[in-house]
Amino acid sequence: MGERSDWAAMRERRMAEHGAADAYDAARLAFELGRAVRDLRERRGWSQAQLAKESGMTQSAVARFEAGGTVPTLPVLERLAAALNVSLSVSFVPRDAAA
Amino acid sequence: MGERSDWAAMRERRMAEHGAADAYDAARLAFELGRAVRDLRERRGWSQAQLAKESGMTQSAVARFEAGGTVPTLPVLERLAAALNVSLSVSFVPRDAAA
DNA sequence: CCAGGACATAGCAACGATGCTATACCAACC
DNA sequence: GGTTGGTATAGCATCGTTGCTATGTCCTGG
Numbered sequence: 001m002g003e004r005s006d007w008a009a010m011r012e013r014r015m016a017e018h019g020a021a022d023a024y025d026a027a028r029l030a031f032e033l034g035r036a037v038r039d040l041r042e043r044r045g046w047s048q049a050q051l052a053k054e055s056g057m058t059q060s061a062v063a064r065f066e067a068g069g070t071v072p073t074l075p076v077l078e079r080l081a082a083a084l085n086v087s088l089s090v091s092f093v094p095r096d097a098a099a
Numbered sequence: 100m101g102e103r104s105d106w107a108a109m110r111e112r113r114m115a116e117h118g119a120a121d122a123y124d125a126a127r128l129a130f131e132l133g134r135a136v137r138d139l140r141e142r143r144g145w146s147q148a149q150l151a152k153e154s155g156m157t158q159s160a161v162a163r164f165e166a167g168g169t170v171p172t173l174p175v176l177e178r179l180a181a182a183l184n185v186s187l188s189v190s191f192v193p194r195d196a197a198a
Numbered sequence: 199c200c201a202g203g204a205c206a207t208a209g210c211a212a213c214g215a216t217g218c219t220a221t222a223c224c225a226a227c228c
Numbered sequence: 229g230g231t232t233g234g235t236a237t238a239g240c241a242t243c244g245t246t247g248c249t250a251t252g253t254c255c256t257g258g
Contacts, residue, residue: 023174025177025181025187026173026177029177029187029189036190036191037191040191047205049204057247058246058248058249059206060205060206060247060248061246061248062205063204064206064245067205070245071173071174072173072245072246073173073214073244074129074173075122075170076246082124084191085194086191086194087191087192087193088128088189089188089189089190090188091187092135092183092185092188093186093188094186095184095186146233146235157216157217158234159218159219159236159237161235162235163236163237166235166236169214169215172214172215172244172245174216174244199258200257200258201257201258202257203256204253204254205254205255206252206253208249208250208251209248209250211247211248212246212248213247214243214244215242216241216242216243216244217240217241217242218240218241218242219238221236221238222236223234223237224234225235226232227233228229228230228232
């Protein structure tokens with residue numbers, strides 16, 4: 001081996017030095033956003049298929065997202081927000097403030 | 100043609116039906132987030148290289164991001180937030196509220 | 199029991215962001 | 229002029245999300 005190169009090693013180093021907290025946080029964010037969307041969707045009495053159509057996705061993509069199966073990208077969040085008629089807010093806030 | 104298949108066509112259709120607003124919004128978000136990070140960074144008197152090191156990226160990645168050259172992913176935003184000692188807030192807000 | 203709707207999963211193609219190195223540009227300073 | 233530090237750009241490999249179709253599950257209603 002050795003041809004699998006230093007990629008793995010470099011990732012390891014980053015993980016070690018900066019912690020895996022970011023990956024964890026992203027996963028948690030994904031989960032919470034998924035729940036939020038599911039809430040908004042159900043509050044409207046929409047099915048995944050309907051939301052999918054409104055936001056230009058497929059039912060399977062919505063399901064995957066709501067389950068927190070992937071960390072969503074901003075464009076997707078924008079589309080979902082637009083479909084649900086809410087605004088997407090992304091911002092940095094001082095360390096202790098809530099939202 | 101025809102072998103370039105329906106991919107392009109499908110994208111076109113989505114664009115037409117749901118508008119290109121999402122892409123535009125994402126780009127704007129990217130731009131604003133870039134500016135926000137640059138502000139926070141300069142406020143601390145850090146160089147791009149320093150921020151890069153703290154957040155486990157390279158100087159070039161930071162530059163690209165600050166320039167709004169790409170729409171950042173949530174994991175990256177989390178890392179930057181952690182490095183800058185702020186919290187990342189991502190949420191859906193009712194259509195008229197500000198933040 | 200069977201049909202229908204809603205949600206979950208699998209598997210694959212393609213896109214786009216990231217990570218990286220290297221280099222160019224541009225100042226300030228010696 | 230030359231050097232140093234900070235920032236921008238280029239080009240490429242790799243990863244992860246998305247888009248899609250198809251299928252599986254479960255539940256409800258006939």
